[in-house]
Amino acid sequence: MKPRFTALALATFAVACTDAGGPSSVTAPAAAPPEHLRDTGLDADGVLPFSPQYPLWTDGATKRRWIWLPPGTSIDASDPDAWVFPAGTKLWKEFAFDRPVETRLAERLPDGTWRYAAYVWDADGTDAVLAPRGARVELAALGAGRRHDVPAAGDCLLCHDTRRTPVLGFSTLQLSPDRDPGAPHAEPPPPGAVDLASLAASGRLVNLPAALLATPPRIAARTPTERAALGYLHGNCGACHDATGELAELAMNLRHDAIATTVGKASRAPLPHDPAAPRVRIAAGDPDASVLLGRMGSRAPAHQMPPLGTLVVDDDALALVTRWIAELEPQPDRRRP
């Protein structure tokens, strides 16, 4: 046995000496999501519809959203800005352009990690199939060249892998019963839709500070235009542009309660070919000098914001944010870098 033990010991040490090889972030894949949307539990008892008041723009897609929590579980809202969802939570979002084209699923697994999947609908809306590498759906009915890009599985993390919470549209502000009538593209809550009050009453949301139930959250704003503009930027930009994530180093916080800190700040990204191009992120009273609007109004891949998930400028939102910036009182001493 000794020679065999020696060989085994040498083999063990050889393995111990071996480098991991390849990117260390590559780990054994979790179990694959179901191949068909119909097998994900969307028709199960207890699936609840909801509608965030400040939805993400996706080229005019109409959306429906649902959440399912395992029986007997609840969401911990101790931190109103970072809800903690129980293992087994599932959220779905359907995108439709005249007909459903895609449904996305986010699921919290038993080990606490999140798994994301996208399902592409067939043309007659009878089946939606998993598309782990993404897909391009032509939308001929909307005009020549219109299309919808379904994200590959890894692309989901670009927005959802935040350092705050991976669930972006189901939050204290988004589910406030005090909804903003000026919010662009907000769908009215469907029958049975949950909000802060109903979630807390049913025990599915716990530890939310009582003050937020007594007085539902509402963006502090001087005008309706400002309220809607801050809400739009919060919902469309603030998930990445905050003070905690990878973009914190930019010091460009676009969450609703911090956007004021971006007003008057110099842009770090000048455009070389246009000396007259804006140089201030948000120039109070001067939309033409505001880099933010240039980014919102561009769909050049290297320039546009958001950088993915949209191919068409949101003209309504662009007009809204333009009006808001024009309303702001100029701050001459902060207008130039």
Next chain:
Amino acid sequence: MTATKLTSAAILAALAACNTSSAQRAPDPVERGRYLVTAAGCNDCHTPMIMGPDGPMQDPNHVLAGHPASRVVPPPPAPEGPWIVSVSDTFTAWSGPWGVSFTANLTPDEETGLGTWDSATFIATIRNGRHMGKGRKLLPPMPVEMIATYTDEDLAAIFAYLQSLPPVKNRVPEPIPPAAPLAAAPAS
């Protein structure tokens, strides 16, 4: 020598070999990063070239500082036939179907370089192929798919080396979009 002694000697020898090998493969992260950056040719684009009698040479005062902001380039020549890519004399401005891209300042200057980044942001940038891990895609000629094959340990070493460089204040311009949107690739 008994079998037991033989076994022990073999294990000790293996341990020694392992230790030696690990020491060789896990040097100071800054040195490891310097080696990886040099071997991968990062300087070829991120350090501006100056033209000398023997051709392009790296500018020793702007090591890995990206396209010099002072070098304002005119519009690139129009593509003609198969010649669709143009490069500035510094090798830091590149024109092609994607528009014009300028190589980034990788030095730790806090205002214009990577001085406020952390290692996680750098790794996310390479892994996702996007600026700061979440923004616009990194543009040609950045060989991001090749660099992304490095391990997290390698990328952390590269970042450690970059952070050890003298900071150079050089605000690299944003890329210039193409005049017309990129045409979809023809079906093959």
